[in-house]
Each structure stands twice: as structure tokens, then as C-alpha cells.
Amino acid sequence: MILPWLTPHLLVTVLVIVWLLVALTVAAILLSHAARVRTERSQHALDEAARPLVARFVLDDPADPGLRATLRDARGAFGDRVDERLLAVLEGITGEGRERTVALLVDRGHPARLRRRARSRRALIRAAAIRRLGRLALPADADLVRRATADRAPVVSSVAARALAAYPGAASAQAVLDLLRAGASVPQLVVVNSLIGQGEADEDALARIRQGLEDPEARVRAACAQVLGELTSTADAPLLGELLRRDPTAGVQLAAAGALRRVGRAGAVPALLEGTRSAWGPVRLQALQALLALPREVAAPALAEVARRGDPLLEPLLPRPADLPGS
């Protein structure tokens, strides 16, 4: 016997276990599929019923009192779909229609339910509640949403960062930047979009973002540079140029060069030219694109110098020499 411990009994036991696992997995697939299909069908049917009522309520001016009462008193699974439809329309409406819709959701007791759910043990339920509170944007929930940025689950902190765009201000901008500072795994896009929203809406938030350019944490500096670029505040071009020249982190240089692509001025040309010499390809590319975004007569000498250097990465982007002024 080559392997004496490999007894038929052991083999049969392993065989039974493996095939049992196969059977259990197949059963789990079928159960999961059935549950999904059932939920989707039920939601679809309820949505079909709720959608026209919500649309009529939002579009009618003044709202039909009977319709309002129907929607206010909707309960159970149908009530949940009514809440969902009302929240969905909040994304696309402003003014009196929005206020009326928010008032109806408050009457339905929806914010209170969301606040309870925001304390749930399950991260996805907390995240969903915070996302919805952000859509409602009730001032009373600002602190709750800000606190949620410190949630241990990345999905909740990410959703909270996004929701803070509805509560622009120095404290909210700070909460988002703190999130970055803590090294949380939040999608960069979420952070930047939240800060853009806040910077556009509130001067204090913008001031806090500007301060972030001097933050010791590279991720914060990079995000703030990117945001200032998106807000097209040309007043920040010198600061961004300085960041591109002096910052030791390639990620920050990249963000600064990208920002200068949007807000660059003639004064930024030396910094951008230096950026085209960076050891990092993406930084060189962004710096060149920023030069190309400037009026040609301003950037022509710098572009000619880049062309002389013969950087293979940048060459395909350079204009032909004949297209440069003064050639």
C-alpha cells in the first residue's frame, strides 16, 4: 500500500463532503435567484403604482389635497416605494416643487425613519439612510451626516462624504478633508465632487479647501488642488504653480498640473515647463496639456523647448513647428 492512511473510508467521507458542498451551493444559487426575482417583481409592481401618483403630485401646482393625503398615508411596502419615488424626484427638481416634496416626506415621517436606520448595525442600511438624508438636505441632519464620515465602514463614510455636498460649509469641507487625512478608502471622485459642490456654494468651504493646499497629508493637497482647478478660480493659479514646482509628491504635482490645465495663466508657464521634465510620465503629460491649453503665443517658447527635448511621451501631443507663432 503506497499511502496506507488513504483509506477507502477517508476517501468516501471526502467525496460525500465535496458533493454535499456542491449541492448546498446549487441550492444557495437557486434560493438567491428566487429571492432576487421575487423582490424585483414586487418592487416593479409597486413602483408602477407609485410612479404616476408621485409624478402628478410633483408636477401639479397647486397639489391635489386628496392626492397628497393618499401619498401621506401610504404604508407598508407600497409606502416604501412612495418614499423611494419621492426621493428619486428630489434629484431633478428645485424650488417650490422640491419644498413640497420634502414637506410630504417629513409628514410621512421618513426623515425620522432614516435617522433610526442610520444607527443600524448593517453598513449597507446605514449607507442607504445617509444617502437619503443627503438628498433631503434637512439642516437638522447636518451633524449626523458629518459624523457619518467617521463611520468604520468605507461605504458609509463615502456616502456621507457625498451627502455633505448638500451641507456646504467650513465644517463639512473639514469633515471630508479629515476623511482623506485618516487614509479612508473613499473613491477620489466622491471626495472631489463633494468638495466641488461645497466650494461652489459656500465661501467658507472654499477657504478651507484653499488651506488644504498646505496640508501635511499629500492626499489632501492633491484633492484640494484638483478641486480648485475644477472651480476655475484663476486667483489660485500662482498657488497651484508653486505646488507643481515644490511639492515632493508626484500625486500632488499631477493634481496641480491638471488644475493648471483649467486655470492656467501666463505666470504658470515656468512651473509647467518644469512639470514637463518630471520623472513621472503622467505629470509630464498633464503639464504639457496645461501648456497646450494656454494661448499659443504665450506657450510657444515653452512648447518649442519641450519639442527640442524630444520626449517620446510628449511628442505625439506637440503641435507641428510650423503651427507655433514666430516659427
Add this chain to the structure above:
Amino acid sequence: MDVLELTGTWVDDAVRAVLLWTAIPSLLYFLAIAVQQGVLVLMGWIDVRASSARRDVLDLAETATAPVSMSLTVVMAAYNESAVIAESVRSVLALDYPDHEVVVVNDGSTDDTLEVLRRTYDLVPSDREVRPAGSLQVRGAVRGVLEARDPAVPLVVVDTENSGRADASNAGLAVSAKDLVVFFDADSVLDADALLLAVQPFLDDPLRVVCTGGNIRAVNGCRVVAGRVVEEGMPRPWLARLQVVEYLRAFSLGRAGWSRLGALMLVSGAFGVYRRDMLLEVGGFDADTIGEDFELTMSLHRWCRRRRRAYRLVFVAEPTCWTEVPESRAVLRRQRSRWHRGLWEVLWKHRGMLLNPRYGRIGMIGLPSFWLFELMAPLFELVGLALILLAMAVGAIDPVLALTALGISLGVGILVTVLAMLVEEGARRRRTTVADLGVMVLCAVVENLGYRQLTAVWRLQGWWQALRGSTASWGEMTRTGFATR
């Protein structure tokens, strides 16, 4: 039981001797594969869950309109793709992405691929040039560069002499001028949000992420309208059905698991997003290799590791590319032997990285695993099966014991596949029916009873071709065209 009455003969002695020497290594090999699959299942599950959670957080509509993005060139190398090229280009042009252009390289097609493009998009001569830069080389002579007359259509067509898919892709790379480059097959379709999802890792970590790969699925059996998959379904031919299950397992568990382990070994050429500057550094695709996508991935690893760069190659489970899989045995045989030959060539080319601590997880985990469990697998599988059958025939092993061992092996193979299905079901990406799920479970069983062994033979043929050094060529495949589905 000795059905051949060989007991006591030299055959009996030989089989017993081989069994004596191979029993423990075979068992260890089986256990090692099972452990590897187990780890990949676990890692794949974690990765797919994280990916789904991320999708919940990302608002893609917002992403599509946000100014924060990286510009992107989609390069499509086309050889005799007249049946699908117009539709394919149209669908790529219509993808949700704020700043992207399409570069089609007509690699000396002998059909009317170029004419179809010229007619459909009203092409005119372009000022753009194919300018190989850095280590990049383009061998095929460029016959012309064209672009759409309408400047609102960001389409460039490079017409070259036939020089192979890898070289054609390099020509596309040489004409591209955006931050990122996506290589994409003309016979494939992308989900509308695929690019937006695939670039997210670059946005989060623009300097470290050098490449991302998306999910690939079989388009056979799906309903495609205007270059988009609008209804998922299982194909009718069993050969294609078996490949649906194979792709599901390879991507949902394999790629996702390797990516989570930080050792993604292969980004599929059918849908990979690369930083352009990195491609120029490594010289793009190696035109002398059949497995050019695998070779490129290994080159990126090697380049970054040698320079001690902090870098990441990421598999993103959410973006999906739908590709046509072979429905005939002849085409599938060619494809599999070509893949295996490519695997052999690339592993041999990068043999210096094997078990070399300088290359970290790639050298110490990824490559040994590919040598053992990918390259050698068909050999071990077929030899092992033959040996067991022979041993049973000469009565060297108890048939009940042998069949039990085969049952375990079969069960583990099926278990991995159904776990992949469960992960997919949990991620809620597929829109399958119960009937399709049933067919897939059946495929998970059936593929172990002949199909796997058949592909093992084809893979060995690829190995043989590599050893003989046959010349490389495009893997031609009969296209049905999306509109006919």
C-alpha cells in the same frame, strides 16, 4: 480485478512502479490545486463584494458628467471584420465617457473592412501621424491615416499592411494622444458604463495604477441591439455554453482573486485599460509573441519591479466586455492551442522572474502557479487520467478507490464553478433566468466529462507548436455579426 489479465507481467510491474513514484506528488499536486482554488474563491468573493459595494457608492451618471476624468483612446485592431466593424465602432463611440476617441487599425484586411468604415463614417485624410515613441516600434507599413469628416465624431482609422494583431495595436498606440489607452476587439461589445467603471482605479490612484482589466463574458446567445447587450441568454450550441461557464469561473474567481492577492498575472487583450506613458515605456505589445496581452502584463510587472516603482494592476469586476466565443470545434481547437502556445512563450520569455524574490508576489506566487497549474496542467491531467485507467485495467489499484478519487476530483471542479456562479448571483450583475442557471449548473458537470480533457489535448498541441516554433498568426474566427443575433 484484472480485466486484461496482466497480473505479474512487465506491464503490471511498470504500472505499479510508476504509481509508487507518482502517488505522493500527484496527491500533493491535487491538494495544491485545491488550496489555490480555495484561496482564489475566497479572494474573488471578497473582491466582487467590494466591487459591488463600490458601485453602490459611485453615482455613474455624476461620474459621466463630472469634469474630473482622464481622457482615453480606444484602440481596435481589425482584420477582416467587415461583418461587425461598423456596429462595433458605433457602440464604442456611443459609450458613456466624457472624453474618448476611437482609433481603428485596419491590419491589411483582405475583405472590405476599410470600405465599410469609409462609407459609414465618411472618412477623409487626417493630419494625425503614426509616431512610434520611446521603446515602441511599428513594423507594418502605414498606408494612410483617416478621420471622420464630421469633427464631432472622434474616430481615426489607421490603414496598415498586415503585420499581426500586436503590431496593429502598437500602430494604434502610436497614433493615440490621450492619458489612457484601451485595447478592444472589434468582435466585442462593451456595456455602456464599462469605461467609466474601468477608469475608477486610475482616478483614485493615478500614479500607482498602471493598468486595469475588466470582466469578459460570452456574447453568444445574448440579444445585441445597437451595439449593446439588451438581453442576456445562454447560447444554443453546447460548446459555447461550456465556454460561458469557463469565462465566468476565470474572471469572477480567477482574475478577481489574483487581483485581490496583488498578483494579477493577465489583463485580457479583449478589454484592458492602460496608462499610455507606461505602454510607451515597455514598448507596447511584443509583435513576436502570440500571447501578447499576457506578455504585456508581464512586461509591466517586470518594468515596475525592476525600477522599484510602487504600482498596481487591478481587475475591476463591474465593467463588462462581451465577446464572441467559438461555436465550432475547429475554431475552438485553434484558439486553445494558440492560447497555450502563447502561455508557454511568455512564461519562457520571462523565466528569469520565476522564483526570483526581486519580483515579489509575481515571481514567488504568480509565476510558479502559472507554470504548475496552467502550463503543466493539461500534461498532468491527461497523464494522470491515463495512468489511473491503466492501473485499473491491470488491477494495480482498487477500482472503487480509483473511482472515488475521480469523484472527488470531479466534485472539486464542479464546486469551484458553482461557487463562481454563486458569487455572480450575489453580485447581481447577471440577468439570468432559472432555466439558464440550470443549464449552467449542467455545464459545470458536463465540462468535466470530456470537454476539459479535449481542451487539455488541444493545449498540449499548442505546447508542441511552441516547441517546434511555428509562426504566429491572427486567430481567424467566423463572425456572425451582432445584428443577426
